[in-house]
Amino acid sequence: MTTTLEPTNNTAGMGEIESFTVTMQVRRYQPEFHEEAYWDTWTIEMYGTDRVLDALHKIKWEIDGTLTFRRSCAHGICGSDAMRINGVNRLACKVLLKDLDLSKPITVEPIKGLPVEKDMIVDMEPFFQSYREIMPFLIADESREPTRERLQSAEARAAFDDTTKCILCAACTSSCPVFWTDGQYFGPAAIVNAHRFIFDDRDEGGDMRLEVLNDKEGVWRCRTTFNCTEACPRGIQVTKAIAEVKQAILARNI
Amino acid sequence: MQVHKYDVVIVGAGGAGMRAAIESGQRARTAVLTKLYPTRSHTGAAQGGMCAALANVEEDNWEWHTFDTVKGGDYIVDQDAAEVMAKEAIDAVLDLEKMGLPFNRTPEGKIDQRRFGGHTRDHGKAPVRRACYAADRTGHMILQTLYQNCVKHNVEFYNEFYVLDLLMVDEEATREDGTTYTQKRVAGVVSYELATGELHIFQAKSVVFATGGAGKVFKTTSNAHTLTGDGMAIAYRHGIPLEDMEFIQFHPTGLAGLGILLSEAARGEGGILRNADGERFMERYAPTIKDLAPRDIVARSMANEVREGRGAGPNKDYVLLDLTHLEPEHIDAKLPDITEFARTYLGVEPYTEPVPVFPTCHYVMGGIPTDIEANVLQDNETRIPGLFAAGEVACVSVHGANRLGTNSLLDINVFGRRAGIYAAEYAKDADFVDLPENGEAFLVNQIESLRSAEGTEKVGELRAELQEVMDADMQVFRTEESIRRAIDKIEELRERYKNVAVQDKGKRYNLDLLEGLELGYLLDIAEAMSVAALHRPESRGGHYREDFPDRDDENWMVHSMLYRDENAETEGVKGIRFDTKDVVMTRYEPMERKY
Amino acid sequence: MTTQQQINIAAPRSGDIDPKYIRQSASSSSNWEMFKWLFMRISGPILLVLIFTHLFTNLMIGDGVHGLNFGLVAGKWASPLWQIWDLVMLWLAMIHGTIGVATIIDDYTKKDSTRVAFKVVLYLASIAIVVLGTLVIFTFEPCMTDAAGNLLDNSPSFCFNQ
Amino acid sequence: MWSWVGHRITGVVIFLFLLVHVLDTALVRVSPEAYDAVIGTYKNWYMALGESGLVAAVIYHAFNGIRIVLVDFWKKGTKYHRHMFWTVMILWVVVFGGFFIRHMMLVLGG
Numbered sequence A: 001m002t003t004t005l006e007p008t009n010n011t012a013g014m015g016e017i018e019s020f021t022v023t024m025q026v027r028r029y030q031p032e033f034h035e036e037a038y039w040d041t042w043t044i045e046m047y048g049t050d051r052v053l054d055a056l057h058k059i060k061w062e063i064d065g066t067l068t069f070r071r072s073c074a075h076g077i078c079g080s081d082a083m084r085i086n087g088v089n090r091l092a093c094k095v096l097l098k099d100l101d102l103s104k105p106i107t108v109e110p111i112k113g114l115p116v117e118k119d120m121i122v123d124m125e126p127f128f129q130s131y132r133e134i135m136p137f138l139i140a141d142e143s144r145e146p147t148r149e150r151l152q153s154a155e156a157r158a159a160f161d162d163t164t165k166c167i168l169c170a171a172c173t174s175s176c177p178v179f180w181t182d183g184q185y186f187g188p189a190a191i192v193n194a195h196r197f198i199f200d201d202r203d204e205g206g207d208m209r210l211e212v213l214n215d216k217e218g219v220w221r222c223r224t225t226f227n228c229t230e231a232c233p234r235g236i237q238v239t240k241a242i243a244e245v246k247q248a249i250l251a252r253n254i
Numbered sequence B: 001m002q003v004h005k006y007d008v009v010i011v012g013a014g015g016a017g018m019r020a021a022i023e024s025g026q027r028a029r030t031a032v033l034t035k036l037y038p039t040r041s042h043t044g045a046a047q048g049g050m051c052a053a054l055a056n057v058e059e060d061n062w063e064w065h066t067f068d069t070v071k072g073g074d075y076i077v078d079q080d081a082a083e084v085m086a087k088e089a090i091d092a093v094l095d096l097e098k099m100g101l102p103f104n105r106t107p108e109g110k111i112d113q114r115r116f117g118g119h120t121r122d123h124g125k126a127p128v129r130r131a132c133y134a135a136d137r138t139g140h141m142i143l144q145t146l147y148q149n150c151v152k153h154n155v156e157f158y159n160e161f162y163v164l165d166l167l168m169v170d171e172e173a174t175r176e177d178g179t180t181y182t183q184k185r186v187a188g189v190v191s192y193e194l195a196t197g198e199l200h201i202f203q204a205k206s207v208v209f210a211t212g213g214a215g216k217v218f219k220t221t222s223n224a225h226t227l228t229g230d231g232m233a234i235a236y237r238h239g240i241p242l243e244d245m246e247f248i249q250f251h252p253t254g255l256a257g258l259g260i261l262l263s264e265a266a267r268g269e270g271g272i273l274r275n276a277d278g279e280r281f282m283e284r285y286a287p288t289i290k291d292l293a294p295r296d297i298v299a300r301s302m303a304n305e306v307r308e309g310r311g312a313g314p315n316k317d318y319v320l321l322d323l324t325h326l327e328p329e330h331i332d333a334k335l336p337d338i339t340e341f342a343r344t345y346l347g348v349e350p351y352t353e354p355v356p357v358f359p360t361c362h363y364v365m366g367g368i369p370t371d372i373e374a375n376v377l378q379d380n381e382t383r384i385p386g387l388f389a390a391g392e393v394a395c396v397s398v399h400g401a402n403r404l405g406t407n408s409l410l411d412i413n414v415f416g417r418r419a420g421i422y423a424a425e426y427a428k429d430a431d432f433v434d435l436p437e438n439g440e441a442f443l444v445n446q447i448e449s450l451r452s453a454e455g456t457e458k459v460g461e462l463r464a465e466l467q468e469v470m471d472a473d474m475q476v477f478r479t480e481e482s483i484r485r486a487i488d489k490i491e492e493l494r495e496r497y498k499n500v501a502v503q504d505k506g507k508r509y510n511l512d513l514l515e516g517l518e519l520g521y522l523l524d525i526a527e528a529m530s531v532a533a534l535h536r537p538e539s540r541g542g543h544y545r546e547d548f549p550d551r552d553d554e555n556w557m558v559h560s561m562l563y564r565d566e567n568a569e570t571e572g573v574k575g576i577r578f579d580t581k582d583v584v585m586t587r588y589e590p591m592e593r594k595y
Numbered sequence C: 001m002t003t004q005q006q007i008n009i010a011a012p013r014s015g016d017i018d019p020k021y022i023r024q025s026a027s028s029s030s031n032w033e034m035f036k037w038l039f040m041r042i043s044g045p046i047l048l049v050l051i052f053t054h055l056f057t058n059l060m061i062g063d064g065v066h067g068l069n070f071g072l073v074a075g076k077w078a079s080p081l082w083q084i085w086d087l088v089m090l091w092l093a094m095i096h097g098t099i100g101v102a103t104i105i106d107d108y109t110k111k112d113s114t115r116v117a118f119k120v121v122l123y124l125a126s127i128a129i130v131v132l133g134t135l136v137i138f139t140f141e142p143c144m145t146d147a148a149g150n151l152l153d154n155s156p157s158f159c160f161n162q
Numbered sequence D: 001m002w003s004w005v006g007h008r009i010t011g012v013v014i015f016l017f018l019l020v021h022v023l024d025t026a027l028v029r030v031s032p033e034a035y036d037a038v039i040g041t042y043k044n045w046y047m048a049l050g051e052s053g054l055v056a057a058v059i060y061h062a063f064n065g066i067r068i069v070l071v072d073f074w075k076k077g078t079k080y081h082r083h084m085f086w087t088v089m090i091l092w093v094v095v096f097g098g099f100f101i102r103h104m105m106l107v108l109g110g
């Protein structure tokens, strides 16, 4: 029996951890001390496995403690740290530095379309308000609930699987050009979460949600620019979900 | 300063906090205070599943589940609590389903179940399918579903409100037998609004603590940056004991250097652990079940390989999880998330390269002692009226010395629910306790001195040193010597902490300041863990003393209880009192723990 | 020192929401938005056929743009097919374009007053053009005469055969 | 995103042109001379270039419009939206190329 695997090299897996210098160009907004937003630039030494979040931490912990951003889980599941990195919306904890072009400064800005409060921190309330308005909870007639277990077929479960992955990070909504100019638009995240219930066969509130999204600021505002789909860190087919909701409204009203 | 009045105030909006809020919100005027937006809580990171003896795919019952929990916890599980949990597990899962949680389904449309480490049929005869799951996002779905139901029930959230202190008063009271004692009572909490830097007092009849774990005491951890043990430390500072703090679970397979979790499923699907020589070293440590031995055993074996110089990598500081012999299609089907983590974060292609892994701090078994009604205890049996705790912050204790996989998501649902119900019930008949005069003064002081300090120490540096020493000396192997080293270092850091300064002098969104306060909690918790570890001269579950490698049921079949006490001294550490508490036994007698 | 106060925290749908977070639009219960959306998608492909043919016949066939003169237009409109063709094209394109531009105005105007102003101008212009275009097509007289009643010499050839 | 920016710009351009175009066509109602005079200016090479620009815009807007309709109504539309975009670009080059050559030949040739 062979229990020994010939190691290809001594450092199997991660090779020698390279280090490199990175220039971080960060959009700052410190309303208590400076009226206007400005750019700060730092050049720091980082390692092969480091992410943009690590670079921000390094700056915050070792150089400038006033740098402010939200973060928690550090591996892409809590949705705290959506920001604009090199002009596109990403989670800072999911972007490896070495995957970026390090010959140029890496720009970091707050996500667009929500009021900036301080550095990377934006006011998330408008975003959550839209989420709450689509009634993001299962609406089912409890009197008809079976006493023990409610059944759902595996196929029915699969119909809305994609949209259950949402972590409400707002990367999609704040990358949508319609949302940038019209902050009243419900935005892709709210539609994704409506989709999650509209296509759940256990739910009976679909009509109400379709009615909500048939609004002036609802699904029809989407111009299929696909920015949301490209920004979603969970790989949700956001534009597809929106299209399905549009069709559901059409089907219901015609 | 603003004062708010609620019947029930819940601190923390993870699984435990929101489960409590759903119950309490429908019965009493409830506010939920959370330092993160609810959906950012770390419950969302849980992958594997939540167990309940539904018997949807295989014969099963809650008594077997109780047994597995007791045995998994190396017999210092309180068996009454384990029974409650296993029994209520079934309703907990069905309730979640009714709230809309999209569980994976069997072909008949029932909730699907899968195997998980330590869960067996008929008292250890064979593995059983007990874990209900939603793909590999069970925790995410629980967190989302609970939040959705909070929205449905109009639960009032105060998002980004850090609770930094409890308001407690001491009263003289008389026991039934006529002796007098000091009864602690809770009047409310003091909270810091992140957006403005204002303090808010929340006066409440009932307060529920659900602030989660404290994994950030360690450097390598699967826990979030925000899991800094706030709730435990705040309670501890008010003279409430901490129970079983020496028991910390290290998950064997965290991504090396990062600690990001690769679920047990990786080995369940056939993954093999190898050292630098390519040897399948688990054959030496656990000849029969090899890589699928319990978490604590595998973690220790891995650490031993590294310690004895057989680690891989340039610094020889990790081992390798080898999946290369598995078909890529199989990996894609069963382990998509994990392999994505390896690719994203280490740039390793699991199809062709082994993944660097090392044990990562995962779960704190100990915490604030509670009874099965989630009521916090101020000593071995006296309740603090109106103060409740649930989730990872609490110690009921259902996890004993080692938590079984999937039992925590269950814990937060069962005891979160109980905490919500009992907190609301209590508030129904209770009166508000008068706020202590100037109760917030201590905190105001602390914040002001931290903000205005001109000290020379940096928060980030101290925290890094703390995490370094905890990783080195308090991890899977402990000896008196290593623990003392950790304690000495912690004492040094506590001294230096007095001289710490934050750079951000502003009021709005001052996360710099809060990291400073969190460091204070981390230091307290690290100290408690180390002192408790020093006090237990035996090896049990997650606590392994090389100088005492055997379990000692004769003397140590007890919970440890640690008190913050100005006048006490224990093992040379000032300000801490040590005590023990008996384990509740109902029907399972201790036996040797082998699988 | 400490006072009891009510603060605005966004508790969902409890009416306890800071007014600045409440959606401004009066929710239109009609399906107006949907019909506009649908119209864009139906008129688009039809326009594609109409316009491409139009461009092709006017610019590509024969002498192309050189052949373009009064005579050609007049000649085309003598046939009811082309009359209707151009009429439909005019209406669809104008409605399609007007809806489109109105959307753009909605997107980029911040103040209600500017929005209304732009839209009034847009709608007036569109109506004017549609009315004008329709009149031209319907009242068009291919065989125009001068003051003396003689056919103009650049009239389409069929006029001379009458 | 850029496909949409393009669609939007071409939409407005076409709309503005259409306004003017209806006005000049309306001249047929006024007098043939006036019409022919205005139309005559279309026959300059620089106007021809402008006109080509318009046609380019129409072709892009039209094909991309079809792409949008497919994204909205075809089940696999969202999946293949990139492919469809490249198809639009290719069609645009082919159709516009054909038009441009013929058009310039006609303009310059006469």
Ligand SMILES: Cc1cc2nc3c(=O)[nH]c(=O)nc-3n(C[C@H](O)[C@H](O)[C@H](O)COP(=O)(O)OP(=O)(O)OC[C@H]3O[C@@H](n4cnc5c(N)ncnc54)[C@H](O)[C@@H]3O)c2cc1C
Pocket (backbone or CB within 6 Å): B011, B012, B013, B014, B015, B016, B017, B033, B034, B035, B036, B037, B038, B041, B042, B043, B044, B045, B046, B047, B048, B049, B050, B138, B139, B161, B162, B163, B164, B210, B211, B212, B213, B222, B223, B224, B227, B230, B231, B261, B362, B363, B390, B391, B392, B393, B405, B406, B407, B408, B409, B410, B412
């Ligand atoms: C990677 C990973 C995978 C896991 N997988 C599983 C699994 O498969 N099965 C299983 O059973 N268990 C698993 N666990 C364990 C389980 O997920 C956790 O123990 C459990 O979710 C803890 O829930 P909680 O509600 O107690 O705390 P959390 O979800 O951590 O919530 C803590 C809450 O408290 C708030 N808070 C903290 N401090 C303060 C303060 N000072 N003021 C105000 N609010 C505060 C936070 O904002 C947050 O809302 C896993 C854990 C990890 C890390």
Ligand code: HEM
Pocket (backbone or CB within 6 Å): A222, A223, A224, C040, C041, C043, C044, C045, C047, C048, C049, C051, C093, C094, C096, C097, C098, C099, C100, C101, C103, C104, D004, D007, D008, D010, D011, D012, D014, D015, D016, D018, D058, D061, D062, D063, D064, D065, D066, D068, D069
């Ligand atoms: C040739 C065939 C045409 C097709 C297939 C077509 C298709 C479309 C479609 C599908 C849309 C909707 C885009 C969206 O909602 O995201 C649209 C928008 C638009 N169209 Fe057209 N169209 C055509 C011709 C025209 C013409 C002739 C005009 C000008 C009068 C025009 C002006 C506009 C404008 C201004 C918009 C709005 C753009 C926006 O909102 O970004 N289109 N077109």
Ligand code: SF4
Pocket (backbone or CB within 6 Å): A165, A166, A167, A168, A169, A170, A171, A172, A173, A188, A189, A192, A231, A232, A233, A234, A235, A236, A238
């Ligand atoms: S859909 Fe994707 S991008 Fe949008 S909020 Fe959800 S996870 Fe984030």
Ligand code: F3S
Pocket (backbone or CB within 6 Å): A172, A175, A176, A177, A178, A179, A187, A188, A221, A222, A223, A224, A225, A226, A227, A228, A229, A238, A239, A242
């Ligand atoms: S970015 Fe916006 S326009 Fe639609 S496709 Fe996405 S919501």
Ligand code: FES
Pocket (backbone or CB within 6 Å): A070, A071, A072, A073, A074, A075, A076, A077, A078, A079, A080, A081, A091, A092, A093, A094
């Ligand atoms: S920190 Fe949680 S998603 Fe990035």
